[in-house]
Amino acid sequence: xxxxxxxxxxxxxxxxxxxxxxxxxxxxxxxxxxxxxxxxxxxxxxxxxxxxxxxxxxxxxxxxxxxxxxxxxxxxxxxxxxxxxxxxxxxxxxxxxxxxxxxxxxxxxxxxxxxxxxxxxxxxxxxxxxxxxxxxxxxxxxxxxxxxxxxxxxxxxxxxxxxxxxxxxxxxxxxxxxxxxxxxxxxxxxxxxxxxxxxxxxxxxxxxxxxxxxxxxxxxxxxxxxxxxxxxxxxxxxxxxxxxxxxxxxxxxxxxxxxxxxxxxxxxxxxxxxxxxxxx
Ligand code: NAP
Numbered sequence: 352x353x354x355x356x357x358x359x360x361x362x363x364x365x366x367x368x369x370x371x372x373x374x375x376x377x378x379x380x381x382x383x384x385x386x387x388x389x390x391x392x393x394x395x396x397x398x399x400x401x402x403x404x405x406x407x408x409x410x411x412x413x414x415x416x417x418x419x420x421x422x423x424x425x426x427x428x429x430x431x432x433x434x435x436x437x438x439x440x441x442x443x444x445x446x447x448x449x450x451x452x453x454x455x456x457x458x459x460x461x462x463x464x465x466x467x468x469x470x471x472x473x474x475x476x477x478x479x480x481x482x483x484x485x486x487x488x489x490x491x492x493x494x495x496x497x498x499x500x501x502x503x504x505x506x507x508x509x510x511x512x513x514x515x516x517x518x519x520x521x522x523x524x525x526x527x528x529x530x531x532x533x534x535x536x537x538x539x540x541x542x543x544x545x546x547x548x549x550x551x552x553x554x555x556x557x558x559x560x561x562x563x564x565x566x567x568x569x570x571x572x573x574x575x576x577x578x579x580x581x582x583x584x585x586x587x588x589x590x591x592x593x594x595x596x597x598x599x600x601x602x603x604x605x606x607x608x609x610x611x612x613x614x615x616x617x618x619x620x621x622x623x624x625x626x627x628x629x630x631x
Contacts, residue, residue, distance in 0.1 A: 361433030363390035365532025369578035406459025416466040431460035432482040436538030439545035456500035475519040528600030531571040572597035
């Protein structure tokens with residue numbers, strides 16, 4: 352295993368940092384990539400090769416892949432993990448921000464896949480692991496753009512799986528539930544920035560309270576739970592197409608499969624009302 356090479360995006364925090372370390376433990380040569388290289392010193396100390404990467408910047412993405420190929424000649428596993436939650440009412444979120452949400456969560460991942468596939472195809476093997484979310488299956492109000500990106504990543508991954516199968520490349524989707532990282536804080540900040548005032552203020556506060564409530568935060572899973580699942584997806588001989596893990600992920604995916612939309616709406620509405628009181 353020691354000569355196998357993995358690239359993990361969004362490695363400066365949360366799930367990406369835990370995944371980079373987990374893959375080192377499994378014997379991979381790991382490249383951990385993010386914009387905040389200074390946040391990855393602790394990973395470098397434990398054997399992760401850290402590189403600067405902004406997934407929205409063409410030059411940066413090319414440089415990162417070129418460097419890995421120049422160093423090692425191969426990329427066996429790509430973990431597309433970089434992402435954030437652009438929350439806010441659809442009426443309030445500026446279209447530039449909505450586009451940026453897609454640039455990071457979808458097009459950034461897609462561009463890396465484009466650049467890495469020729470390297471994988473040349474060896475007749477490789478694994479693309481896309482970190483979606485349980486939010487790629489279910490939904491909350493004021494999260495429309497985030498859910499749009501994760502739903503998109505789910506469909507993109509399914510089509511890609513069939514497309515690259517003949518070349519020995521596998522595509523896996525990871526669907527984390529609530530994980531204790533910087534994600535929720537960033538989503539809540541974005542939400543309050545755009546929808547704190549106006550007609551969506553009450554809904555915004557309900558969603559923000561839920562995402563930042565102590566009860567919810569306490570129950571969240573550690574990033575290592577997802578890192579462990581990604582490690583499995585990267586190493587088993589025949590990975591599943593999807594892995595749901597972390598707080599609430601499996602039951603929510605099951606509910607989505609079983610319930611009609613209106614019934615699921617009612618459950619989501621009730622979960623939000625529990626923290627905010629009845630909606631007006
Ligand atoms: P996090 O702690 O906020 O980490 C996000 C990572 O993405 C950071 O390392 C950040 O690094 C990177 N990133 C953001 N924008 C980037 C850009 N333009 N270019 C390169 N890297 C960028 O959040 P996390 O929870 O670990 O999130 C990881 C993934 O899991 C995301 O795709 C998220 O949607 C998904 N997820 C999280 C949860 C959860 O509850 N936490 C649940 C479901 C799915 P820099 O800022 O340094 O670039």
